[in-house]
Amino acid sequence: MPAATQSATDVALASALRMSVMRLARRLRSQRADSTLSISQLAALATLERLGPVSPGELAAHEKVQPPSMTRIVAGLEESGLVTRVPHPSDRRQVLLSASAAGKSLLRDDRRRRDAWLSQRLRSLPPEDLSTLREAAAVFDRLASS
Amino acid sequence: MPAATQSATDVALASALRMSVMRLARRLRSQRADSTLSISQLAALATLERLGPVSPGELAAHEKVQPPSMTRIVAGLEESGLVTRVPHPSDRRQVLLSASAAGKSLLRDDRRRRDAWLSQRLRSLPPEDLSTLREAAAVFDRLASS
């Protein structure tokens, strides 16, 4: 296959794939558990669980929001007992945030519920399609991290 | 494969796939063209192009926003000359919205730019992965529309 054709094919695939991925993502997002938490709070809590104890500033950087926004996001999580804060051992300006046991438990439940919609639909697919999706998930991870 | 194992495998695949899809969707979203339009405006414009002339109420229903919100979204698009409105031929309460030539052109440019990031990355993948993605896009469409 000549280079020009290959490239044109890639662009067509990129377009089709982008639309399919965005559409599925929309459907997945709409299935999120009916929680009292906002999307930002849920995302911040999940990142906190993944990173372990970090300062509000660091968490804000990871979530790509400004520090004052993270102050508000975390305040809500703390009020609900999902996040705990301890003083930084050596720098008294800083605090360290962690997901509490309740926070981790909420994340677990939420993921389980969000997976339910998708796994329900996967059950209706033939085995070949499941294989395709299994391989695609791996390729996606390579794509997103590149 | 026994039913219980099949089910457990599906749940694991659902979880992996959900995470991969959401992550790739985040990356794709962040690549969107630096437009003066909001995400809602861009989405409404795209839907308008797809559906053809429709009333504000119908467009609001498709975009899953309330009519007053669509009034504002469309007002901005109209001010920028991306959407045109004509009176409904028989019902004088209604108006019909369409994407203007400028609106269609903007959509074309935007899609092209948003595809660039992905197709750039697709170029680095081996042909087998491209086949996988091509099949996965089709499966996704079936999933999202189910």
Add this chain to the structure above:
DNA sequence: TATTGTTATACTCTATAACTATA
């Protein structure tokens, strides 16, 4: 003087309720 986190304030987006014109 620089850095971390918070408070004060404003802007964007969306919603519900009330209103106007037409059916």
Add this chain to the structure above:
DNA sequence: TATAGTTATAGAGTATAACAATA
């Protein structure tokens, strides 16, 4: 009386600017 669209108003969520505490 019901419906389509708009205007009025309020509530999230996030941003920038100003401030307090600590390094």
